[in-house]
Amino acid sequence: MVPMNTQVSYSIGSKNETSSLVGSLSLENDSCGVVEGNLKIASEIGIILPTYCEAANIERLVNEIENLDMNVSLLVIDDSSPDGSADIVRKLQRKYNNILLLVRSKKMGLGTAITDGFKSLLSLVNPPEYIVTMDADYSHNPKDVPHVVSAAKEGKGLAIGSRYCKGGRIINWSLFRLVTSRIANLVASSVVGAKIHDYTSGLRCYSATLVKAIVNDLHSQTYEIQIETIRQACKREFNIKEVPITFINRKKGKSKLTPNEIREFISYILNLVHC
Numbered sequence: 001m002v003p004m005n006t007q008v009s010y011s012i013g014s015k016n017e018t019s020s021l022v023g024s025l026s027l028e029n030d031s032c033g034v035v036e037g038n039l040k041i042a043s044e045i046g047i048i049l050p051t052y053c054e055a056a057n058i059e060r061l062v063n064e065i066e067n068l069d070m071n072v073s074l075l076v077i078d079d080s081s082p083d084g085s086a087d088i089v090r091k092l093q094r095k096y097n098n099i100l101l102l103v104r105s106k107k108m109g110l111g112t113a114i115t116d117g118f119k120s121l122l123s124l125v126n127p128p129e130y131i132v133t134m135d136a137d138y139s140h141n142p143k144d145v146p147h148v149v150s151a152a153k154e155g156k157g158l159a160i161g162s163r164y165c166k167g168g169r170i171i172n173w174s175l176f177r178l179v180t181s182r183i184a185n186l187v188a189s190s191v192v193g194a195k196i197h198d199y200t201s202g203l204r205c206y207s208a209t210l211v212k213a214i215v216n217d218l219h220s221q222t223y224e225i226q227i228e229t230i231r232q233a234c235k236r237e238f239n240i241k242e243v244p245i246t247f248i249n250r251k252k253g254k255s256k257l258t259p260n261e262i263r264e265f266i267s268y269i270l271n272l273v274h275c
């Protein structure tokens with residue numbers, strides 16, 4: 001058992017002679033997942049890439065992250081995407097030795113993917129000091145990763161790749177997405193009250209200290225995870241910085257923002273307002 005106050009347990013065993021160690025991971029929500037890859041990996045930064053049907057984007061994204069001059073490991077959390085995203089990641093694991101893959105049994109939402117990602121990285125034999133999350137649809141430019149990491153290191157808390165602070169931009173979003181994102185941010189700002197402009201950006205870097213402090217209080221199913229992590233960080237007075245980024249609407253694959261996800265998000269906000 002890993003000495004950590006979460007509901008995660010690993011058993012590490014050798015899968016075969018050549019490659020990887022495989023760990024079985026028991027998740028809080030009683031679903032089971034198996035982390036494939038070298039669980040003894042040691043890197044300063046762990047990057048969580050949640051994927052649901054990102055076969056058209058994941059390879060290019062991983063290749064570009066690998067080309068950054070950074071000490072990183074990658075953890076892809078795939079919800080058994082029917083388009084074969086996980087198999088592309090397995091192929092990439094043969095090319096790069098710093099990729100972990102957690103395949104969950106079904107689509108369970110971005111919120112639980114990120115939380116399971118946090119728990120998995122913190123449970124490694126050598127956990128990273130900083131944890132980055134980013135979308136796997138190529139909306140976030142890998143070249144922005146070093147900037148959010150530097151900002152998180154300066155503040156030892158959370159750095160957000162911000163589309164709404166000075167210098168931030170959004171390219172190619174529909175009017176509907178622009179308006180819904182702005183409204184979500186206005187409401188989040190009024191209930192959470194952090195001194196930031198972008199509560200819903202998915203490109204961030206957290207210190208592991210911050211993640212350890214909040215992870216057991218994260219129960220978000222879907223996109224509201226982005227606001228909830230900021231709220232939890234604020235409650236504990238962690239430093240939160242913003243770094244301007246340019247967000248480009250995905251060119252390939254489909255958005256996973258469904259009416260169900262929007263309903264979850266609204267119910268989360270209503271809950272906060274009533275608290």
Ligand SMILES: Nc1nc2c(ncn2[C@@H]2O[C@H](COP(=O)(O)OP(=O)(O)OP(=O)(O)O)[C@@H](O)[C@H]2O)c(=O)[nH]1
Nearest residue numbers: 050051052077079108109110113135136137255256
């Ligand atoms: N594992 C997992 N990943 C998910 C799930 N839902 C979304 N994702 C991933 O989370 C990231 C963000 O999802 P998107 O569909 O791009 O949503 P978005 O960026 O908020 O919205 P768009 O602007 O419409 O693209 C992508 O990498 C998705 O593949 C899920 O249920 N499980």
Ligand SMILES: [Mg+2]
Nearest residue numbers: 135137139250
């Ligand atoms: Mg997207």
